[in-house]
Amino acid sequence: MNTAAGTHHPADASHSDLHELVEVHLHRIDQRYTAGRQAVVELLATSGRPLSISDIARAIPDVPRSSAYRHLSDLQDAGVVRRIAANDEFARFELAEDLTHHHHHLLCSLCGRVIDVTPTSDFERTVSAMVDELTRQQGFRATSHALDVIGHCASCHEN
Amino acid sequence: MNTAAGTHHPADASHSDLHELVEVHLHRIDQRYTAGRQAVVELLATSGRPLSISDIARAIPDVPRSSAYRHLSDLQDAGVVRRIAANDEFARFELAEDLTHHHHHLLCSLCGRVIDVTPTSDFERTVSAMVDELTRQQGFRATSHALDVIGHCASCHEN
C-alpha cells in the first residue's frame, strides 16, 4: 500500500488550479471566493492532514472563530471541504476528496492525531462491492465511505 | 453479506450471561456493577443500535445526565462500551464488539441515524491485511477499525 501520511500536498500539481477549482465550486452555489475563504483553503491544502478549529485559529489568527466556522460550513456546502469526526470530542476539517484524492484515516486514541493514508486498489474493490451490496439490501444510498483505524501512533507508543 | 440492521440483539443468546460478563469486566478495574450501570447496559443491549445521550436520557429518565455520562465513561474504561463519533456533532454509544460482534456503520447524513452491519469475511481479510501493512510502514499500532459508509438511509431518500 502507498501511504501518504504527512507527505502529500494536494495542491502539488498546481496550486492555482486548486483555487480556481474551489472558486468554481463556490460560484455554483452563488458564493464568492473571498480572502478569508482562500486563507482557509490554502491552509487545509498545505497542511496535509485534517485540522481542528483550534489548529485553524492558531494558524490564521486574523480570521475570527465565527468567520472560520462560517467559511468551513460554506465550503462544505460547496463540496470543497469535508468535516470528519475524530474520536475525541471535536471535529476536524479537510479538503474534499475530489480536490485531493481518496484516502482513509489512522486515528491515534492517545494524542488525537489524524493521519491520512491512501488505500490499495484491492481494498477499494472490496469496499465498493460491499457498498453496492448495502445499497441493494438496506435501501441505503451510499455517497462516500471512510475507514478509520484506531490505535496508537508511532510517537505515542514510543513514550 | 449478512446485514443485521435493527434486528440483532446482542444478548439474545443469554441475557444474564451478558450482565455477568459486564460484571467481570468492571471488577477487573475495581468497579461495582450497580443498578444505574445495569440500566445503561440493558438499554444498549436491547436497542440494537448506537445510542446518543439524548436517546439514553429519554429511555431511562430516572438516571440523571451526569450519572449517565459517568456510567458510560466507567463502562468504556472497563472495555464494555465503545464511544463512536457520528457525523453530526454528538457522540453515540454502543456495547463493545467483544460483547456483541464485529460490525461496521452506515451513517445517514440527513437524519443522523446509525445502522449496524456485519462485514463479510472477505472484507475483513482485506482490512486485516491493510492494517498489518500500516503497522509496519507507519509504526502505527492498530487496536481496532471501523468502516463508516456515509449516505442516505431508506426512509430519508423516500421522502
Added chain:
DNA sequence: GCGTAGAATGAGACTGAGTCTCATTACAAC
C-alpha cells in the same frame, strides 16, 4: 446486627465547541 471507610450517586455549577444575531464593511451592477 452495627459502625465505618470508601465507592457510587444526584444536583447543579462550570467549560468550551459550535451557532446565531446584528451592525458594519466590501463588492457587483447599473
Added chain:
DNA sequence: GTTGTAATGAGACTCAGTCTCATTCTACGC
C-alpha cells in the same frame, strides 16, 4: 457614485460534556 446584496467581525448565546461536592449506598470487619 449609488444602491442592493453578500460577506464579515464581534460577541452573545446554546447545549453537550465535565467537574465538584455533599449525600447515599455497599462491602466488610467487628
